[in-house]
Amino acid sequence: MKLVWSPETASKAYIDTVKSIKNFKEHSGVAELLSAMAAGWNAKLIVESWLNGDPIVTSIGLAIAAGHACGRHVCIVPDERSKQEYVKAMREYSDVSSPTPMEVVVGEAEAAMAGLVGVDFLVVDCKRGDFARVLRFAKLGQRGAVLACKNACQRNVSGFRWHGVLERGTRVVRTVLLPVGKGLDIAHIGSTMDIAHIGSSTGGSSGSWKKSPSRWIKHIDARSGEEHVFRG
Template identity: 30%
Template structure:
């Protein structure tokens, strides 16, 4: 659904808070939940290394608001058995080493893809997710982006947000199977209040270059 729902974003954010599992950087979970909920995401796919932690709860909260599905791709059965019990009622778990192929063949209709930057082939997976979008509008998000350090590349048209361990956010719009070159683009801007140290997030739309 190609429209932003402030109500869903707010409700997903509040639902995540009520779940009560807040880790080292709780703002990451809540921000991801609000973004997925506000996007009215219907198919949310997460690819991670090891236990996804509270971040997966953010997608579950968003799905509660949108009526969507949550799929979590893991690399081994051991990882699945360690996690599945806590999320079995809310998340579909899939095991596979080749995340790129899974995204392209099984989940090309995903409108919110969340990727752990700690994956060895993270950048290839991120780019494959962007190229495989078949719905009208989709968010591709990388978390733990600071793990990439100097290797972090912005060639894949993502915006870096200094939230928690870092987020890399890309919004893709497609028309008849092709990326839209025109139209308005949107991204997130982070401003820090010098007095309080609080971070304020704004969603900004910009017009494309006419050259």
């Protein structure tokens, strides 16, 4: 079973998020887009990282998405102070958030992600120093997953590559860097069932395997504007 896209659910979450954050002065379209994506992919476990002082609009959008997808929305924060501020901010807008219970996990990346098994949708903020570790220790769902890095243009990781930060063996199907907010880097992770199928097809003389046609992939560097084309 794989993540299946639902345009109708995505549209509902998008519209509800737009209505809910219309009074916020500072938002750049990130919250609406991520809300639509999380709901559209019917994510059952939505996880985000948050820092004290960060805007709350993305969290509202993800909470709304969880409601439409009948899933869980979990926020991981580095310390108790961040937790208190997050809970306070979300309660102020509880009327627009998902009816699902608020879940907040406190701790460093490895410990915080340890109990979150089967993540379908993960949002990290590149301003958080351990964002790459959050990605690495994520226990992704068997249906596949969608990973998103906010503020991608501000990350301090030189030469960032998805394959370099994810757990070994993770199959990255496609990636895209969008000029939304201060950069939104998104990766679509394949399901483990696909990996098992590929492995069984390539192993042993009885199996047959046909190489899928290669594709030309275009990537535009958000900082320099340079266009890179490579074969995937």
